[in-house]
Amino acid sequence: MNAYIPVLLFIVIAIAFPLITFVFAWILRAGRYDPIKLEPYECGNPITSEAHDYRFSVRYYLIAVLFVVFDVETVFLFPWAVMFRKLALFGFVEMLVFIGILVVGYVYAWRRGALQWV
Amino acid sequence: MRADLIALLPELMLATLAMAVLLAGLASGKARHGLLGAGAVLALAATGVTLWLAAGATDPGAHFFSGMFVLDHFAIFFKALFLLTAALVVLLSHDYLKRNDYRPGEYLALVMFATVGMMTMASGVNLAVIYVGLELMALSTYILAGYFRREVKSHEAAAKYFVLGAMSSGILLYGLSLIYGATGTLDLATLARVLASAKPGPSALVGVALLACGFLFKVAAVPFHVWTPDVYEGAPTPITAFMSVGPKAAAFAMFLRVFIGGLAPLAASWIWLVGVAAALTMIWGNVAALTQDNVKRMLAYSSIAHAGYALVGLVAGGPAGVNSVLFYMLVYTVTNIGAFGFVILLESRGYAGETVADYAGLARRHPAAAFGMLLFMLSLGGIPPTAGFMGKLYLFAAAVNAGYVWLVVVAVLMSAVSLYYYLRIVLQMYLREGDGAEPATLVAAPWTERVIWACGVAVLVIGLLPAPFLAAARAMAGAVGLL
Amino acid sequence: MISTAHVLVLSLALFTLGVVGMAVRRNFITVLMCVELILNAANLNFIAFSRQLGDLTGQVFAVFVITIAAAEAAIGLGIIVALVRLKQTVNLDQVNVMEG
Secondary structure, eight states: OGGGHHHHHHHHHHHHHHHHHHHHHHHHSOOOOOTTTTSSOTTOOOOOSOGGGSOOOTHHHHHHHHHHHHHHTHHHHHHHHHTHHHHHHHHHHHHHHHHHHHHHHHHHHHHTTTTSOO | OHHHHHHHHHHHHHHHHHHHHHHHHHHHTTSOHHHHHHHHHHHHHHHHHHHHHHHHHSOTTOEETTTTEEOOHHHHHHHHHHHHHHHHHHHHHHHHHHHHTOOHHHHHHHHHHHHHHHHHHHHBOBHHHHHHHHHHHHHHHHHHHTOOTTOHHHHHHHHHHHHHHHHHHHHHHHHHHHHHHHHSOOBHHHHHHHHHHSOOOHHHHHHHHHHHHHHHHHTTOTTSOTHHHHHHHHSOHHHHHHHHHHHHHHHHHHHIIIIIIITGGGHHHHHHHHHHHHHHHHHHHHHHHHTOOBHHHHHHHHHHHHHHHHHHHHHHOHHHHHHHHHHHHHHHHHHHHHHHHHHHHHOOSTTOSOBGGGGTTHHHHOHHHHHHHHHHHHHHHTOTTSHHHHHHHHHHHHHHHTTOHHHHHHHHHHHHHHHHHHHHHHHHHHHOOOOSSSOOOOOOOHHHHHHHHHHHHHHHHHHHOHHHHHHHHHHHHHTTTOO | OOOHHHHHHHHHHHHHHHHHHHHHOOBHHHHHHHHHHHHHHHHHHHHHHHHHHTOTHHHHHHHHHHHHHHHHHHHHHHHHHHHHHHHSOOBGGGGOOSOO
């Protein structure tokens, strides 16, 4: 049973931390509202149009594509990380090669301007 | 571990060099066509040397990477063929890319990546490895088909190729999953043992059927051929040449390895399926080619028909059948690359040079070129003394010896039909005069010409002296364990 | 308790949806989603069989398939972007300039 005490503690802390933060924020914040404050971009950027009136630019797809490709590669990093000790140096070198290939892809996308909003 | 890496060295090397070409292309932009092309050819040649050294340093019967990878004679033959194909295509593309002003870096790198995929397919004895190789090849070719971004046709080809190719890969993968469920393995040797020892259940048979559909799709056999004409017509011509030989030969390597190797115990349940597909492919490919006025489309249907002939060898099976398919792939590769080389040379105004009428009167204006085209057309039609005749002879002999006389009858009849459309071009070149308005002329493309010369010589040499090549193919497939 | 048979039925349904969708839908993005359906139907099978057989091969292969599916989606989307830039459409029927 004692083995579960850390888990219990973890749960208590996990619940308590956001609650305490919220309470502090509630105590400290000014609580003044005006129309500008309620705009989508709180930082003050003027909005150019309503989001639902226009379709998104196809360029978003390009960013999404790059995200998907690089994101999914973490699928291979995860099992390696779990088995890190067992795979030892061989696994490490293997992973370096793998990440090296990803870097080639990244450098390509970057230098080719795929990350730029044209 | 060390032996594993030696066996994989050719692929590792080509992949590394392909990345180098990609980055070099990035650094140098459009200007350095010659440098990058030379780099790509040298990389392919260096990989060939590495392949030779790796083959010498490893035992052809050995398995690497826990039994997933082999470097047997079968694999070596196909890898050498793929490297040759890629090198010829790179040379063919040089003038074409320059003339149309497209970046060479990505193009060359993608051809090399596709080659790495094909090489993996030839060496894999585990369905997972074969599938990954297949996808590497297929994904690279999707992009290559759409490489000419300013042409609507190229986009259309890429879109259609992608949709149908992805569907076929999916069906193939689903078949693999069912086979895995029924037998508990993806390893071909284990698969053959399991299937031989116990009667397979319905799910294994459904899996095999789906697998066969996927494979027939990849070799463009009827009824899974609908993508071929549009994709071949729309893709940049050197890529059409590449798709019609490289990925097709790779698909055959995989087909032979999986069906004659791993699924041999189930032969009774798939052989009729492949046999019928072969007959339909030969009939439909040849009949549909008769009515085509666009030479690229005609060659597309012709390539469908040729896949049908090669399937006859697969149905025949055994060492003789496998040999004949290997030999035929070599013959078909040099002939088809040569024929597409001419289409590239004739493309003078945009997409012109593709209609049969463009060939009118070519013999008078360019006698040497016309003679070359005559040679390739005869070889595709299977007329002696060209390589195509020898290729067909050995295929059909293997099938007759295996007892598939009906298939050979269909094949011979359809070869006769095919002569009509091959000779139609010859007729245009030698007997017709152009309408004179704006006759198609050959563009200046020294490297394309050299490739055509090399292919022409190869077609004649293989046709007149087939013995050494056959011996090579026989030695390569001699120990057909395939597993 | 979910048995392998349950998963098989689900995966078969997904596979059929994918294949039929690819055959009848003309919108390229829908077609792309159907590709994902097919590949993930196969993945489900691999994982279910892997659990049933107590063999890890299927799960490892599923990881590879996930990556391949991502690459495939990326290339599909790339083709769409190029197509939209040229033709302003994602409809496959409107990109038909050749005979077939």
